[in-house]
Amino acid sequence: DPPPACNAAPPDPGEELSWNYPASYLIAGAGSPNHRGRDLYLTPDDPQWILGKFAYGITDKDLKGERVDIFLLRGCEGAWERLGSAMTTESDAAHAEIEGVGDSGGRVYFEIPAAQRLGPGRHRVHMVVRGDLSSTDLFIEVVPRGTPMFVSDVDGTLTGTETEEFTTLLSGLLPDVHPHAAAAFHLLTSKGYRPMYLTARPEWLVQRTRDFLDAYGFPPGVVHTTLGLTGALGRSAAEYKTAELEQLFDRKGMELAWAFGNTETDAEAYDNAGLMPVGRRVFFQFDDDxxxxxxxxxxxxxxxxxxxxxxLCD
Structure with a gap:
């Protein structure tokens, strides 16, 4: 069965609280929030962490040492639960790397308490900055080891062109989509394959990536971008995607069953991951010579x- 829609209204965040640091007033006033949460696939025995980044403005200035409240929509339905609060990190490498996410400042690392661990299925997390009540969401899916998955690039593979996101970004519109892509992916999920959307976009575009997938009716899954401010191209994109695939399929033991792309970097990453048969490495209007x-x-x-x-469904 498809997961619940996960579209409940956000929880009541409470009243704004005073900032801990005077500098936070200036940072939050310098531009729009660029907060983002890190989606995750987890196995039932993985440690369960909630990961976020909190920053503002075109310079992506980190919010440091400020309180973030964390809420959970367990199983994507029912009432919101308050899990607790975390403080954004105050310096680079203040916290150990978790799930491949290194500390670049302004980050939240919150381990879900044992009594509130997530069970199998899809869950939505809502994080609120108490100083101004700005917020961001993320999704966590708990699935068994060996879960069959498909991975898809986004730009050019699903969007109309490779560079369309960066032109439409200026207008606030979303890119066009290739016909029938969402329908093909829904067919795969109906057979029991879970989706992973893997893009070399910069981290601050994760919500626009989710918006694009949602607007065109793609099946909900996990969305991963790079962790940087500028994204990755060429060799660095291939290395990023290779590392992501290694994390998911080698370390977590998921099964990579299909992969979709449109560039040499996608082809290299999927080859590095050893996806076989090669006929399930699918490239949109691109010859993988x-x-x-x-x-x-x-x-x-x-x-x-x-x-x-x-x-493959039970």
Whole structure:
């Protein structure tokens, strides 16, 4: 069954509290909040951490030493639970790296208490800065080791062109989408495959990435961007995606069953991950001459093949 919609209204955050540091007034007043939460796939025995970054303005200035309240929509339905509060980190490397997220300042690392651990399924987390009540969300899915998954790039693979996000960003609009892509992905999820959207965009674009996927009806999954301010291109993009795939499939023991991309860097990362057969490395209007992946020119070309797959659902 598909997970619940997870679209409940945010919880009541309470009243604004005073900032802990005078500098926070200036930081928060310097521009719009760029807060973002880190989506995660977790196995049932993984430590359960909530990870966020809190920053403002075009310079992405970190909010340091300030309180963030954390709420949970368990199973994506029912009433919000308050899990607790955390303080944003005050310096780089103040906290140990967790789930591949190093501390660059302004980050929240909150370990879910044992009594409130997440069970199997999809969960939504809402984080609120108490100084101005700005907020951000993230999603955590707890799934068994061996869960079959598909990974997809976003820019050019799902969006109309490779660079369209950065032109539409200026206007506030969302990029166009390739026809039939969302329908193909829904067919895969109906067969029991879980989606991972893996983009080399900068971290501050994670919410726009979720907005794009939601607007065009893609199945909900986990969205990962780079952790930097500028994103990654070329060699650095391939290295980033390779490391992400290693984290998910080698360390967490998930099964990489399908992958979608449109560039040489995608092809290199999927080859590094050892995805076989190569016919399940699918490239939209791109010839993977280096590694032998498969070209498609329309996602509808996959419908019959996916519909013929056996169901992996219990």
């Amino acid at each position: 280096a590694y032998g992946g498969r070209r498609i020119d329309d996602y509808a070309d996959l419908f019959d093949e996916i519909e013929a797959l056996p169901s």
